[in-house]
Amino acid sequence: MSEPAVEPVAGADDPDRLTVSFDAWEGPLDLLLALCRAQKVDLKAISILSLAEQYLLFIDGAERLRLELAADYLVMASWLAYLKSALLLPKAEQKDPDPEELALRLQLRLQRLDAMREAGARLFAGDLVGRDVFLAGRPPGLHVERQTRWRVSLFDLIQAYGGIKARNEPVVHMVAMRPVMTLDEAIRHVSALLGEAEEWTPLEAFVPPESGAPMARSALASSFVAALELARQAKAELRQDDIYAPLFLRGAA
């Protein structure tokens, strides 16, 4: 931690040297803390007003020496100038962000940074491994030799083989006969009945009555297609009064 080095020591004309000395602070907060330290006053008792004045003086001095100041130092300077003027106003005229409150907050920030800085130093003052205490130079190490025991039973083995065999059995497809009425059959059946049908007769009457439940739909469908086919051959006439209405059939005249 360096003291504020505003006054050029030697070689006052060498601006580089001054820049270097300004680098001693890590930002404006750090500089403020250094100014506090120089006062040798407890941070809790520090006067933010006088601190602001010192900072502004410091920045002023630096500017007089034509030092290049990083923007954030200037931002802090203008903020502190604002704070200073606000603090100097009579209480009644003080503006909304209460300047006392702002000053208190700055003080807290300084305290917090100072505390962490000190904490860092105290951490490194402890018994550090490799500096103050040392671990065993060459620990032999702990060795765990893992051995895997596989769990599998004879049943697993045989079942697996059975599984492969079953997978590889030649596959034979058996197609079962389904009860259907073929179109040819239906045409024969419908034509046979058509000779007797001089009047309009519902299609259902042409479906063979013996076709039981499993075959009923197939017989109806085939009979319908047969009726269409016979109508196309001009052997039959079809009539339907409405959509979805019953379909009537009679022999062609």
Place this chain on the structure above:
Amino acid sequence: MSEARDQTLRAVEATLFASETPLTLAQLRAHVGEDVDRDMLFRLARDYAERGIQLVERAGRWHFQTAPDLAHILRREREDVRRLSRAAIETLAIIAYHEPVSRAQIEAIRGVQVGRGTLDVLMEAGWVRPAGRREVPGRPLTYATTAEFLMHFGLASRRDLPGIDDLRAAGLLDPVQEDGDQSGLESDEERA
């Protein structure tokens, strides 16, 4: 103490000596046997209290190390002390005392930007680890210290951080707003 207990104690002692890393009670149990208990570790630590070697607990892990007062004799040969930048030391202190803490919070406390390099140095040393995201807008990543940090700095737990109770009582460890307010921020990237 029974003879069986004495044997277990010896086994614990040998295991701790041989291990390349500090061991937790659970690890000792897994290695030596279920009859290992904390009292044995306390007794071992007492046995060694006055010796040149000591048994210490750090972050729940136990290891042997040389007695701190002998540092001057041992230091001569071993100069592998890490030289950390001031930025890194402060950042480490802030993480240790405020954890879990985001980068923006660290910056708010320090008043300057924290370079990526600073955190990298601390993570590389094994002292700092990412500790999840905070459920606030932006979901910032937070950082915390590791068991290795406690071990390296000779702390049994975070409660042993120097002055932590006083700092907490003074309100200096209260959660910090993430927005680095008025004071401008400058980068310390190069100096990390």
Place this chain on the structure above:
Amino acid sequence: MSEARDQTLRAVEATLFASETPLTLAQLRAHVGEDVDRDMLFRLARDYAERGIQLVERAGRWHFQTAPDLAHILRREREDVRRLSRAAIETLAIIAYHEPVSRAQIEAIRGVQVGRGTLDVLMEAGWVRPAGRREVPGRPLTYATTAEFLMHFGLASRRDLPGIDDLRAAGLLDPVQEDGDQSGLESDEERA
């Protein structure tokens, strides 16, 4: 023993502990101080005689080591019981029923590729051994089961393996549910 001597003793102890190599008396003197003598080393060795750690002299150099009777604790054998993968079980079954059998034959029977790992696991388990090359083009290596295999599965000989008809009668040839598609060969390397 004087207090100064005690301090030297502790320093010797710490130095021996932290040293990466065993140290001679001369090295200890150079490091700790001229007041180090052999008696100190003997006394230290006595202090540790009953402990889990011991101080020993080997060829004029001193070092700490764990007590020899505790070696079994530092070198533990641990047995992991694991289930054999389906790929490995099937491969083992095929070898048992068809031995000697080449990898290509196993693949033809299983309908999927046999990963190198699968055979390795079976050989590591001691159940399968290489059984010479087949005198066909490419001279493929064949595999067979071992005596250990028979012992593990409680078989007097391979003839004790149930035949295909037995398997069918036992319902073991009922179609199995297949997971995944059957088209083409898939590798079971990872599942080995």
